Amino acid sequence: MTIELLILVAGAGLIVDTSTARVVVAYVIIVGLVAVLAAPATLSASLTLAFFAATCVLKLVAAPIALWEFARRNAAARSLRPAIGLPVRLIVVLAVVFAAQLVPRVPGLGSISHAALAAYVVLCGLAVLVVHRNLLAQVIGLLVLSSGVTLAGVVSAPQLPEAVELGAAFDVLVVTFIGLALVRAMITENPLLDIESLRRLRG
């Protein structure tokens, strides 16, 4: 229950807060707690445990340090500059909580423990992608989404931990390092790292 409450609060912080440093802390809390929930399923085989350890190092050590360093060196990256006001962000949090509560009612998902929690983490990741304008927020959103998928995998199919952990590790690797490499390349032309600048490209 304590873990669920902490994830709930940290998830809300991801969406509501605007400081990159505090959002990175909230991200570490969520990912750390997801790792605690996922750990028992990974102890069955050494290969799974190795993937799990690699994922934890990437998510809990490498990615936060990279994000933190990036924000420290680039003043523009210290605020996530939300695209919507605080009241709307609070409504987004409530909507995410409400939607997550509905997931266990989907036929076939009711018997999965922590289904609502996994859905909450996935939805928080998606919400972070759209509520903030700073490109770093998108990296954080993708990492949270990946953690939610890991949790969903572990609680819904605990017999398939290799697939889940390998997928999660690869996802984190791709998102963090390609993402930061691209952000670094773009920062000279787009010093505010603002998603709005991408609108010159019309999909």
Added chain:
Amino acid sequence: MTTVLVVIAPLAAALLTMLFRPLDVRRIARIVLAVAAAALPLSLVGRADWLSLLFAGIVSVIGFLATVFSTGMYSVDWGRGRAMWTRKSVYFVLLGTFWSAMLLVVLATNFGALWFGIAATTLATAFLVGFSGDVSALEAAWKYLVLCSVGIGLALLGIVLLGRVSLELGLDPAHALEWSAIAQHHLTKAAPPAALATAIMLIGFATKAGLVPMHAWLPDAHSKAPAPISALLSGVLVSCSLYAIVRTLSVAETLGAGDTFRQLLLAFGVASIVVAGALMLVQRDLKRLLAYSTVEHAGIVALALGFGGPLGLTAALLHLVGHAFAKSAAFFAAGLVQSASGSTALSALNGQWNRGLPGRFLLGALVALGGLPPFALFVSELLVVAAGIAAHQWLALGMAALGVMLAFAALARAGIAIESGDAARESGVRLGEQPSGMSIGAAAAALVCAAALAVVPWTGALR
């Protein structure tokens, strides 16, 4: 073991090429090793299933043509003496990684490996899209990375839910994600989360295939990448993503969720054809026009799969193969035109027919993409219509016909500009280098394949 060798061969070839120091020797080695990598999937005949072999063939042939085209096109760029790690060699290593990842997608026997291949394509192509270093290319790469990462994240979520369904059906965990193992179950009623799992997988793979409304990354990424990479992205990567959807459809049907899945495919297909057709009319850049055309053709494939039945599947597969070659030819030709005239603006196309082979190839490719004879897309679109009539999907068929007409009008406008007038001489467009014979050969080969495939339905090979 053989499959592993086939998959890693293109990457290994690109790395091995770097051992050859003189640039001329390196170019020859690159072509020879690419031939070997492209021929290796033949060793799987009789071991892999026909669908995997078909797509491995597409990946290998177009991967090889892209390598030849790049070798010819970039012969004068980036040459830096005898260095091993030139910018050009990095380009070819990323190209080899992309090619290998796509082979993994089509030769995988389970959704876990397939997902890994799809995710690995992002690793290579995000850098290739932004390879020019131009800020708009970097931003296109960012958009591609973010949207496709969400897509592949959702696909993984769907796959783990599918794994749960498989385990509940009593499958061994080691085979829970294998489509051949799941196919042994024939359910009359949907296994509870099967429809949800396969629908989430569809949304994930459809993002990578560029189906509307998850298409926003595609026109930017495909138009900003170098021409041979655009050819691979549009011609092959989209085909690989649609291949993943075909595999998911077969599993959805086995698990009793086929109807829901096909309805979703119809919705994505119609939306893609109509939206892309309308947006093609307002494009001013040739590569963006071709990128939107990819969205339209991906929509036609989704529509054919949504119609269902053997006719729908045959139409979808023929359309996929025909489009892969026609679109590759179009992007190769666009690269040649860009190289010769220094622009991809549609206004610069005027009179390209009179300026040599690039304009003529481009017109041929546009005719192919417009679904005119003698190209394979003419036959496949007829089959799609027949599948729609057989399925009594009149509304979807009517809306799709409208979208296809809009797309045809946009392609016809570009084609008429190429064929008529000589405004390019007067528009102040810079004349660039003349394209090499190797690049012209690759474009010609892709176009010939797009035409030759039209005879496939009459050979009985798809029955």
